[in-house]
Amino acid sequence: MKVVKFGGSSLASGPAVANALKIITSDPERQIVVTSAPGKRHAGDIKVTDLLIRYANQIIGGENASATVEEIFQRYVEIGHYFGVEEGNISHLRDILLSLPNGNYPNNEYLMAAFKAHGECLNAQLIAIILNEQGVKARFVDPKAAGLTVTGSPNNASIAPESYQALENFEYEPDEKLIFPGFYGYTLAGHIATFSRGGSDITGAILARGFHADLYENFTDVDAIFSANPAVVDHPLPIQTMTYREMRELSYAGFSVFHDEALIPAIQGQIPINVKNTQHPEKRGTMIVPEKHFKPEHIMTGIASSKHFAALYLHKYLINKEVGFTLRILNILSKYGLSYEHMPTGIDDLTIIFDKNKLSDEIIDSVCDDIQTEINPDHLEWINDYAIIMIVGEGMKNHIGVMRDIATPVAAQGISLRMVNQGSSEISIMIGTTTEDADRAVKAIYDYFFKR
């Protein structure tokens, strides 16, 4: 049995959904289907999830939201129309949208999560209706009915381990397709909480593990995962096969094609992942597999970059002799509920790298003030434009000269490195640059590895 997930770009319009339905119905093994919310139909379009965020903010701000509700509903009407589904047959989807402000939410964060989740919730219902009208036995499954329980914060939830037992016990017919909305689950208290943005990939991986799928097929809008972001490097090489840990490092550092957190359930269940193009399902796409089944073709598998970082640089003589120095800093971060991404150190200095998406100006000010008072560093500096570039490859392990091959093209471009960090697995090297230099550095390293 296979779990198939379709991203927002694959479900943005009637013709796109038609391709997805052909894929679903062409293989009886494709029994568990995960849908995203309709994405962008063209450059400049708005994803339904973003319209729902606007809707939630209008309700929170006490504004009139009827135009937004209509704009959202029309996205589903447009898709339904393409398959001859009358607006009257899906008017309950509008009612669901209109009733959202009347829900019981502990606070506005839960309200936001519940609104956001309805992009996938309504799409999964619509797709089940279309399949049924086509004579295909299909059932919409609400995550609550399947026991998909989540913990953590309402808009950045994590799966609760008991969900896997619940999924194992979930009963379904051998000839029916189950249509699950991606991106969200329910807390123990019964409230909707979503994964982070792009989180339908996570739902797909959870279901693949929970239902013991043979394969998790992730359908998107590119023929393969490329060895660099095609928006940065012209015609990068497609990756045929890569390992879970290579993908996790690359998606963490910017390969947005697959969510980094989605690797974890797949690894736990040892489910192979196939990323494929909805428009060209005949192409083999990229396989993501356990390390034991992998022989690297190249030294470097991929290079990713991400510009949403900031860093706090601290200099203090003899910090290596101060017992509990790092602990005191971590206590300050913990006081503000702040996690950090990396912490490279020297003998007299230390840099703490943060994800800017988790920061606000107030938190930055408070953390800097507390560190100044409690730690009394000789020098403290906030660096707001920090990019991380990750060079990843199972083939890098035991290969001599990788660092030289990274530093040579970067130096030739006149780019200075802010940080270098090699993971102990030896399959990745992380470098830090300014955000301005990041794309140039990626191109230069890519060319040096692949075009020499």
Ligand SMILES: Nc1ncnc2c1ncn2[C@@H]1O[C@H](COP(=O)(O)OP(=O)(O)O)[C@@H](O)[C@H]1O
């Ligand atoms: N290395 C890469 N290989 C392929 N696509 C990439 C890569 N890095 C970033 N992307 C981007 O990821 C996009 C697909 O991800 P996303 O838009 O989240 O898809 P979906 O809507 O299917 O979830 C591609 O269109 C591409 O622009």
Ligand SMILES: N[C@@H](CC(=O)OP(=O)(O)O)C(=O)O
């Ligand atoms: N719709 C959600 C979840 C998701 O996975 O979307 P997409 O498949 O379009 O990346 C989002 O926009 O974040």
